Amino acid sequence: MLPHPALPQDLTEQVLEFPDNFLLIDLCGEHDRNLAAIEVKLGVQILRRGNRLAVVGDEAQARAGAQVLMALYQRLETGRSVEAGDIDRELRMGPSEQGTGTLPGDQMEMFRGATGDRVEIKTRRKLVEPRTAAQKAYVRALFDHEMAFGIGPAGTGKTYLAVAVGVSMLIGGQVDKIVLSRPAVEAGERLGFLPGDMKDKVDPYMQPLYDALADFLPGKQVAKLIEDKQI
Template sequence: MAATLLPPRDASDDTLAEVAVEFPDNFLLIELCGEFDRNLAEIEQKLSVQILRRGNHLVAMGEKPAAEEAVQVLRALYARLEAGRPVASADIDRELRMPGAEPERASRDGNQFEMFKGGPVEIKTRKKMVEPRTEAQKAYVRNLFEHEMAFGIGPAGTGKTYLAVAVGVSMFIEGAVDKIILSRPAVEAGEKLGYLPGDMKDKVDPYMQPLYDALNDFLPGKQLAKMMEEKVIEIAPLAFMRGRTLSNAFVVLDEAQNATTMQMKMFLTRLGEGSRMVITGDRSQVDLPRGMPSGLQDAERLLGRIDKISFNYFTARDVVRHPLVAAIIEAYEADTPG
């Protein structure tokens, strides 16, 4: 049985209100509140309200718009629980960023994915379901499914690479592609690391670690190891792409701001039949030698008018890491000349 919204009881101050909502299933209500009421505490902190539990009612108290929004978020989270889906901190964050969105799944017709109109897209992987948490992320995921080539450009922590890898795993599971290829330029981030020990894999793995981290979130360890051994999943430096034609593959180029103009052209022209290609980067974190233009900026300039290529942009508002990350990015952006 769905939650029941009770008539609001205004406090003495016209700008303040108490908004109550009834949740009939006490077991789901316990899950909604979270251990030690941590879910309620997170909503309280982010909306500057107070939430009290009275029997099977929750009452949000504070400025009227915020109290009403808190109840809207609570009802949406309760609906998730009724549908048999868990509620975690990421789900609370998503409801606060995109209130009232209904779940939406990606479905396949032959080799094409069709995204239904509506709420956040669900990306199915072997280990978990991934859902975009901002409108920009949602539009980005749609474009990853709908376009053969897509760019994701924006600051760190906005989910550009994470969502791209999730979509790649999802499309592989569905049989839309035969393999996943992940690549990055092997460029040092402002530090001279010297000669690294070991064979070629040992030398390049430190540069590729963020891609391994994303894959480990979506695939069981043994399955991932087997897929990599069989070359169904490849992780390689950008330089290793030269001379290849990448067919029936989901291909991701991460940290593309560190690709030179010639490297970017080389990579983009590797696209083969039945493949999807995603290029992600952050224009504010170019580690190329001074005076060397970034291939990502050139690609924006040259390819921006091609209809079949999508360009997706993120800002500090789309950061889904620690809240301080967004504040740090905004501070640096504000201090940038021009």
Template sequence: MTSQIIETAPPSETILEFPDNRLLIDLCGEYDRHLTHIEARTGVQILRRGNHLAVHGPADGQSEAADVLRALYDRLEQGREVSKAEIDRQFRMAGEDEPQDQLEMFAGGAVEIKTRKKLVEPRTDAQKAYVQSLFSNELAFGIGPAGTGKTYLAVAVGVNMLITGAVDKIILSRPAVEAGEKLGYLPGDMKDKVDPYMQPLYDALNDFLPGKQLAKMIEEKTVEIAPLAFMRGRTLSNAFVVLDEAQNATSMQMKMFLTRLGEGSRMVITGDRTQIDLPRGVPSGLADAERLLNRIPNISFNYFTGKDVVRHPLVAAIIEAYEADAPKA
């Protein structure tokens, strides 16, 4: 039985009824921290009365808070968890209409990526459109600032396609370019030297695959993580291929990588145009690809902004401050 508004007293109060007290406890969160977070986002006050929640405050704030509370309760009824991140997601997604050309797998409105360890859900509309494009296009670009989930979601989709048999392997790559400081020669063999550059890709994989299973997949080359320079001469067939930090690929490297695409494969290119670490005067291959390929069918370009940042709220504020200070083109 879903929640419902059973009374709307003068405009100063909206009362919501939640039949299952155990779910209501999860909805409120420990020490009512979920309610506190919703209050801060909407400017309302939420009071608990038995199995009812009374929402006081501005009419628009009441409406927004009530919509989010109902959506979160419905989620709990489906056996899913509610967290601060999920509350933020509900605020971002509230009131948005579903695209008319959705894939069948998303016809119900929910966009979910199943992996071995967790269920991944986009938290903004841009992320949702991005995930849909990854499933529907053989070549997709994700362009935007750090913290918007470009690489994380791409790896999640890759793991999903691997475990469902849509592809035979995952290949993750990125340019081995230092970010503004020279680290000098690194000790060890070739793997030891390149692993520090590849660590963000390992981090994403560890979120979606059990450690022993991931280690076995890497050993068997079902999952490969390699610098961009190692891609020359290969044809990548029946694989899910991700190029991360593509803004640090040169035009020649980008062309080389894009032409590796083989039969039965899907390729994702992610990057942030504001974080180019190439030597001065060397053009970014990401910018060239964006300019040359944006009218080719079956290639999608997905863009993110500071509003799509899903890290700490300060990250979004930092990105917006730098964007505001950037020279106008």
């Protein structure tokens, strides 16, 4: 693409057009924070003009910024969300791994690469995609085996992904019921002194599971499934 007439000779402008304004809003993020993250990492400026984004910088960085934006937009088109980690991953991949097609003519096709290694979990509210190789192996094991164990440090997505797989299999008719189980009594703890019945005592320990369910199913449906003893 030729440099913009108003730009210094060492800068170019990559202009991208996005057909879905609602997805464009998600792409930009709250208060354009996603755009700001890309600007800081690549040293470019991203200008918003209606349903278009213009990436201004030196040729290599402007092209890299445009490629990152299109990769994230295509992610949104498939029903997935864009989080800070997704932006960092696209930036780490670098232009050489993202393709070298022309922009904007091939801007959509250049990111529709092979998805054979992609693992996706479809739920009512969102499409969940494990991010790491270990998470992908874990999800495959959950789908392929009657019993699977996930061992790892806290905060690595074990509970969240397990609930996602359970919901996916329930709405897909592969299972009839989801049983939520969690070690309610940690080492040295006792439940007897806590107020309420057993459900009241255990519910705080189950909250992470309920929070995950709320991410994958509408609230009324969760309540109905619990009432019907399907969860």
